[in-house]
Amino acid sequence: PEYARAGHVVVHHTAGTNSYSAGQSASIVRGIYYYHAVTLDWGDIGYNFLVDKFGTIYEGRRDGLNAGVLGAHAGGYNTGTFGIAMIGNHQIAPVPQPTINSVGQIAGWRAAQSGFDPSGTVSLTSEGSQHARYRAGDTRTFNRFHGHRDVDHTECPGDEAVKQWPSIRAATNQAYSHVSNLIAGNPGTNPNQQNQPPQGTQNQRPSSPKI
Numbered sequence: 209p210e211y212a213r214a215g216h217v218v219v220h221h222t223a224g225t226n227s228y229s230a231g232q233s234a235s236i237v238r239g240i241y242y243y244h245a246v247t248l249d250w251g252d253i254g255y256n257f258l259v260d261k262f263g264t265i266y267e268g269r270r271d272g273l274n275a276g277v278l279g280a281h282a283g284g285y286n287t288g289t290f291g292i293a294m295i296g297n298h299q300i301a302p303v304p305q306p307t308i309n310s311v312g313q314i315a316g317w318r319a320a321q322s323g324f325d326p327s328g329t330v331s332l333t334s335e336g337s338q339h340a341r342y343r344a345g346d347t348r349t350f351n352r353f354h355g356h357r358d359v360d361h362t363e364c365p366g367d368e369a370v371k372q373w374p375s376i377r378a379a380t381n382q383a384y385s386h387v388s389n390l391i392a393g394n395p396g397t398n399p400n401q402q403n404q405p406p407q408g409t410q411n412q413r414p415s416s417p418k419i
Contacts, residue, residue, distance in 0.1 A: 212276050212287050212288050213276045213288065213322055213323075214276050214288060214290040214318060214319075214322040214324070215288040215289075215322065215330055215352070216288065216289055216290070216324065216326075216330050216350065216351075216352040216353070216354065217289070217290045217291075217292065217315045217318070217319065217326060217352065217353045217354070217380070218281060218282045218285070218289050218290070218291045218292070218354060218356055218359070219291075219292050219294070219311065219315075219353070219354070219355050219356065219365050219369070219376070220255060220281060220291060220293040220294065220356045220364050220365050221293065221294045221295075221296060221297060221298040221299070221364055221365040221366045221369060222236075222240060222258070222293050222294070222295050222296065222297075223297050223299070223364065223366075224295065224296065224297060225296070225297070226261065226296040226297055226300075226301045228260075228261075228295075230260070230262045230264070233260040233262070233264060233266075233295065234266070236260075236295055237253075237258055237266050237268075237295075240253055240255075240293075241253050244280070250280045252268075252269045252270055253268035254268070254269065254279055254280035254281040254291065255269065255279060255281050255291045255292065255293040256268050256269050256277070256279050256281075256290050256291045256318075257291075257292045257293070257314050258292070258293045258294075258295055259292060259293070259294050259295065259310045259311050259314070260295045260296075260307070261294075261296055261304045261306065261307055262304075262306055262307075263306030263307060263309055263310040264310070265310050265313070265314050268291075268293070276322070279291045281293070281356070282356060282359050282360060283337030283338065283339030283340050283359075283360050284334045284335050284336055284337035284339065284340030284341075284342070284359065284360070285332055285334065285335065285359045285360075286335070287335065288332075290315070290318050290319075290322070292311055292314060292315060294307050294365060297366065298365055298368045298369035299363050299366035299368065300366070300368065301368060302368045302371075302372065303369050303372050303376070308372065308375050308376050308379055311376055311379065311380070312376060312378070312379020312380040312381075312382065313379070313383045314383075315353065315380040315383070316379070316380045316382065316383025316384035316385075316386070316387060317383055317384075317387050319352070319353075319380070320383075320384050320387035320388045320390075320391060321387070321391075324352055325352065325384065326352050326353040326377070326380050326381060326384050327352070327353070327377070327381050327384075328351075328352050329349050329351055329352060330350055330351075330352050331347055331348070331349050331350075332347065332348060332349075332350055332359075333345060333346065333347040334346045334347075334359075337360070339360045339361060339362070340359065340360055340361075341358070341359055341360055341361055342359075353377055353380055355369065355370060355373075
């Protein structure tokens with residue numbers, strides 16, 4: 209794997225079913241793993257993290273919790289990104305509140321750990337891709353917290369998700385402020401929590417496919 213310090217967050221949806229139970233979420237993640245790692249031959253899940261509609265956070269690409277591993281989720285802009293995928297189709301259905309809360313928690317935590325303010329902007333240069341919205345070498349300013357459609361030709365993360373940007377960004381900024389205070393050791397915070405991912409994060413890896 210390749211590594212790069214994260215400097216911005218890209219939010220996705222998986223565009224699959226919205227009708228699944230809590231017990232089916234892990235199998236959906238395993239299915240995404242097989243598609244990305246085997247069918248597309250990426251070697252692993254493209255996203256750094258996934259979040260189901262119940263708010264459970266799943267580690268995607270290995271080392272997403274502990275290091276700035278490079279994902280494969282934003283063609284032309286993968287370097288320095290942190291990709292979070294919401295499990296479901298948010299072109300047709302709103303993002304549930306538990307998902308919003310958990311996306312905010314993991315995005316804010318990673319932003320604080322990586323040292324960037326998710327409410328800010330960043331200048332990015334396209335590395336070029338068949339999916340990229342802008343040609344290789346094109347430099348533009350983006351929000352540090354943005355959707356997949358901002359950089360690539362896609363509907364992702366869906367119109368309904370984009371309508372909820374204010375809520376998702378507010379949750380992210382709140383978590384970022386909290387973790388930043390922990391890192392700074394401000395009074396009333398517990399510095400022992402600063403390196404811990406949000407509660408409920410599942411770091412179990414999907415079983416290797418039989419091929």
